[in-house]
Amino acid sequence: MFSKSQTRPTRPAPGKVEPRSREAASPPQPSIIGSDMRISGDMRTDGDVQIDGTVDGDIQSTSLTVGRTAHINGEVSAETVRVWGQVNGRIRGREVTLLETAEVNGDILHEILEISRGASVEGMVKREAREEKSQINLVVSDGEPSSGASAATASKTS
Numbered sequence: 001m002f003s004k005s006q007t008r009p010t011r012p013a014p015g016k017v018e019p020r021s022r023e024a025a026s027p028p029q030p031s032i033i034g035s036d037m038r039i040s041g042d043m044r045t046d047g048d049v050q051i052d053g054t055v056d057g058d059i060q061s062t063s064l065t066v067g068r069t070a071h072i073n074g075e076v077s078a079e080t081v082r083v084w085g086q087v088n089g090r091i092r093g094r095e096v097t098l099l100e101t102a103e104v105n106g107d108i109l110h111e112i113l114e115i116s117r118g119a120s121v122e123g124m125v126k127r128e129a130r131e132e133k134s135q136i137n138l139v140v141s142d143g144e145p146s147s148g149a150s151a152a153t154a155s156k157t158s
Contacts, residue, residue, distance in 0.1 A: 035053050037052075039057065040056045049065070066102075081097070082099065083102040090106045101118065
């Protein structure tokens with residue numbers, strides 16, 4: 001039981017970084033709100049969320065799935081939103097998908113929208129395109145400064 005042949009795990013020397021295990025490198029599991037749960041208050045996460053219960057409050061996440069038994073009373077904001085259940089409030093997402101059992105009572109602001117047959121929407125639907133940053137492309141031929149710049153450079157070096 002207490003033999004000397006057993007080795008104890010060693011700690012890394014100070015300043016050395018151990019490689020992470022494969023588990024730590026894998027993406028996080030989604031948070032799931034079960035059908036028997038009721039949450040009162042806002043929810044915010046950088047991860048994925050699946051709601052099957054009731055939420056009275058706003059939800060903000062990277063990806064949100066509203067299950068068939070879900071009831072959300074508040075604003076929903078995520079990159080990707082998939083709705084099977086009921087949402088009473090605004091939906092804001094880059095990709096919004098309303099599946100056949102979805103019931104939405106509120107506005108939908110989206111870049112990409114898909115509505116399946118049987119889904120219900122009571123509200124305004126508005127496409128919002130992403131703002132693209134303007135870019136300026138400057139082309140310099142042969143990497144040589146123009147004649148005016150070379151004269152100024154020559155006078156500074158003399």
